Each structure stands twice: as structure tokens, then as C-alpha cells.
Amino acid sequence: MRFESRSVRALAAGLEDGSLSAVGLTRDALERIAASDLNAFIDVQPEASLAQARAADARRASGQRGALLGVPVAHKDIFVTRDWRSTAGSKMLADYRSPFDATVVERLAQAGAVCVGKTNCDEFAMGSSNENSYFGAARNPWDPAAIPGGSSGGSAVAVAAGLAPLATGTDTGGSVRQPAAMCGITGIKPTYGRVSRWGMIAYASSLDQGGAMARSAEDCALLLSAMAGFDPRDSTSLERPDEDFARGLDQPLAGLRVGLPREFFADGLADDVRAAIDASLRQLEQLGARLVDVSLPRTRLSIPAYYVIAPAEASSNLSRFDGVRYGYRTGDYTDLRSMYERTRAEGFGAEVKRRILVGAYVLSHGYYDAYYLQAQKLRRLIAQDFAAAFAGVDVIAGPVSPTVAWNIGERTDDPVRNYLADIYTLPASLAGLPGMSVPVGFGAGGRPVGLQLIGNYFAEALLLRVGHQFQQHTDWHLRQPGG
Numbered sequence: 001m002r003f004e005s006r007s008v009r010a011l012a013a014g015l016e017d018g019s020l021s022a023v024g025l026t027r028d029a030l031e032r033i034a035a036s037d038l039n040a041f042i043d044v045q046p047e048a049s050l051a052q053a054r055a056a057d058a059r060r061a062s063g064q065r066g067a068l069l070g071v072p073v074a075h076k077d078i079f080v081t082r083d084w085r086s087t088a089g090s091k092m093l094a095d096y097r098s099p100f101d102a103t104v105v106e107r108l109a110q111a112g113a114v115c116v117g118k119t120n121c122d123e124f125a126m127g128s129s130n131e132n133s134y135f136g137a138a139r140n141p142w143d144p145a146a147i148p149g150g151s152s153g154g155s156a157v158a159v160a161a162g163l164a165p166l167a168t169g170t171d172t173g174g175s176v177r178q179p180a181a182m183c184g185i186t187g188i189k190p191t192y193g194r195v196s197r198w199g200m201i202a203y204a205s206s207l208d209q210g211g212a213m214a215r216s217a218e219d220c221a222l223l224l225s226a227m228a229g230f231d232p233r234d235s236t237s238l239e240r241p242d243e244d245f246a247r248g249l250d251q252p253l254a255g256l257r258v259g260l261p262r263e264f265f266a267d268g269l270a271d272d273v274r275a276a277i278d279a280s281l282r283q284l285e286q287l288g289a290r291l292v293d294v295s296l297p298r299t300r301l302s303i304p305a306y307y308v309i310a311p312a313e314a315s316s317n318l319s320r321f322d323g324v325r326y327g328y329r330t331g332d333y334t335d336l337r338s339m340y341e342r343t344r345a346e347g348f349g350a351e352v353k354r355r356i357l358v359g360a361y362v363l364s365h366g367y368y369d370a371y372y373l374q375a376q377k378l379r380r381l382i383a384q385d386f387a388a389a390f391a392g393v394d395v396i397a398g399p400v401s402p403t404v405a406w407n408i409g410e411r412t413d414d415p416v417r418n419y420l421a422d423i424y425t426l427p428a429s430l431a432g433l434p435g436m437s438v439p440v441g442f443g444a445g446g447r448p449v450g451l452q453l454i455g456n457y458f459a460e461a462l463l464l465r466v467g468h469q470f471q472q473h474t475d476w477h478l479r480q481p482g483g
């Protein structure tokens, strides 16, 4: 009962005609997860998964239908779950169990998707390589010496290695798009506010957004349709009707105007990545798209803007981890103050501490105007740059990452180098725009390359259509590591 390389529609057809069962698919996923040495999962609870699978089979037997009913899904361990630990990749929450399910988890359970476990990620989603996880780095299935990207690295690995057909991720500054690119799968981060943040452990609330990861754009569309929707429990959730993102995938691309921001193709883009991106753009032209030169002049400024705003919000969000309300508490303290101090000193990793320090600094009296306020102004200007570009194009295309995946350990003592590598994903995050990564080939060392597509607000269906049409004429998304 292998789900490997089968689309979600094919799985649903098999579940419908009885040739597959949710229990069989779930057993298969659990076996593959147990046999994998890629460190993609933080918590697996076979009994909880099998109970959900049996329930899905019973729902189908009683006549219920649904694209995801009985299909396995892996959740990034940023979404809280009752039946699995919810760690955010941190020692602080290493044994934490949530009393409730995140809205995304709840919505997918209602759709009948079967959770097969919680995936590895950078601590509190801070990072681009998965190496900041308290549970150790996940490994890239295309080359186990390579990072899988981050922070949703475990989710990307789970899909790329065929451990689960679908996975959820979260993207604050690129964490769905970048690991999808580095693992050769498809990933989409929707418009900010589309997917509920209720039960998503907070990193930077004005940027955090849940997203979908799968082999193909069509599978992402089916997953995102179930994830997204208004949630009164999240005050930033957008009050829009639910949308079927898989509708209209078959519409051809003739006449589509694709903007290429000059700044995304400037110095710093590795030759191997550039070659794969160029080839994919020629393919889009063959499908009827027209390439248009555009400019996003503040692209470089997105790095300082993001690395002020995100740590500022993180320093506030992470103040709740005080040894009293959630998770870890030091065993060694003399009074309340030393309990707080030691709990946080022992519970957080180096990158999280670095960001709390930066965040507290840029918000402090005397520095707020110089850093935080300036960053907010830049953020507005970056959004305006996009608005100007979208006046003349339908989508924007470029690389996701300046290079293919680097080696585990290669950059761990150089955090700024990691920050700079976020240059192409941060602008859309700061503007709240939807962004997607589509596999378009391989670079040095046979490591995957992703094409980024950025849409205007609420243009998820269009992005998915572009990805789907591209995938109807290419097979990069069907390639498998070791295949």
C-alpha cells in the first residue's frame, strides 16, 4: 500500500474504490518513518495515528467523501496537538503537551487527514537550516550531508523522502518556500491571515503564516484548501469565504505576465541556481507566459528590516516561557528571579537567545526610533514596491535561495551569513504576500533548486495554477532522491 509518488487525487481514488485503506496508508507511513535515518520527526504516536486512520476508514465506509479523507499528513512541530508532544524544536517545550489542537490541526482532522507525527524544525522556527533544533538537524534526502533547509525542514524531508504525502509548515521569512526548494518539493505560503495562527507557537506574529508542502502544486492546493479559512479565535485571520484552491488549475497560462525583479538576478545568485531558474523561465514562456522586467528596489533592505522586526516580536512572544506557565523549569534556583533566569538560560538555544537580545535592544527606550520604527517604515516601502510591480504583472518570479543546500555544520558559526541567504524570501513575508516554491531542477552536487513565484494578495489560486501548468510539462516534482 505504498503512497510513494502517488498524487493525493490518486490516493483518494484508491481509498474510494477500496484498493487502499487509511489504516494501510498510515501503517506504511509509520513503517517508513521508523526506518528513516533523516531525523525528520520529533514525535510519532502510532496508536493515535491508527485511531485517526480507523475513523477515516469508517467515515468513508459510511458514505463520506473528501479529497483528504484517509490521506496521511505530517504536522510541523510548531502546531500544537493534544495527542502528540508540541515542542517547537526547543528544550523549553521538549515534554510539552497541549490541552488543545491548533486550528490547522483541527481543520485537517475534520477533513479526515491522518496525522502521522510532528516534524523537526528550527527552535521556535528561527533558522534556515534546521540545525537550530534541540532535537538535532534533519538531513536532506538528496544528500544526507546537506541541510534540508529550514525552519520547516522536517516537513520538507518527510515529503521528499516519501514518509508522508503531505505536510504542514510555517513561514515567517521563508520557512515553507526555502526547505521546499532545497528538498525538491512544492510549498506555498498564502497571503498573511489566510491560515489561522491559533495554536501555531508564535515567533513573529505579524509575519507568521501556515503553509502547505507536498510533491505537486495540485496536492498543495488540496491541502491548503483544507487548512485555510476564517478563524474567529485569531484576530488577524481574514474574514473571507473558504476557497477551493484546486479550482481552475487546468487553465492555460497564455498571456500571463511574469515579472522578473532585476534585484533577484543580481550578484550573489549562484550560477547553478541561475541556470535552473533561467531554464524554468524559458519553459514558462513556451507555455505562453510573457517575461517582464520589473524592479523591487528595496530588496536588500528587507534583510535589516526583517531582522529587526522579527526579533522584536520574538522577544515579546517568548517572554511567556518563564518556567511557570509552560514547559521546562530549571531544577536549580534560590528565588523567583534566579528561577526565571536559569530556566531561560537552560531552556533556550543560542539562536533564540541571540534574537531575544536583539529584539529587546531594538525595542528599548532610545533605540526604538532608530531601529524598530525605521524597520516598520522600510516594511511599508517594500510593500509599496510590490504594489508598483503588480500594476504591470500577474506574478513575480525568481529564485528562492541564492544557493542550493549547504552542508550541515558549514555555517553554524556564522549566523549573519544565514540571514543574508533569506534575501529572496523576506520581501514577500514583510509585505504579507503569498509565495510559492516549485522544483525546477538541480544544481551543484545534485541538490535541488526551487523557483519562487510571488503573487498579489489572495492570488494563491493563480500561483498554484502556474505551478500546476509548469508541472504538467516537466517532471522535476516527480523525481525522487536515490531514484
Ligand code: GLN
Pocket (backbone or CB within 6 Å): 125, 126, 127, 128, 150, 151, 170, 171, 172, 173, 174, 175, 176, 203, 310, 422
Ligand atoms: N530564516 C528566517 C529566520 O530565521 C525565516 C524563518 C521562518 O520563516 N520561520 O527567521
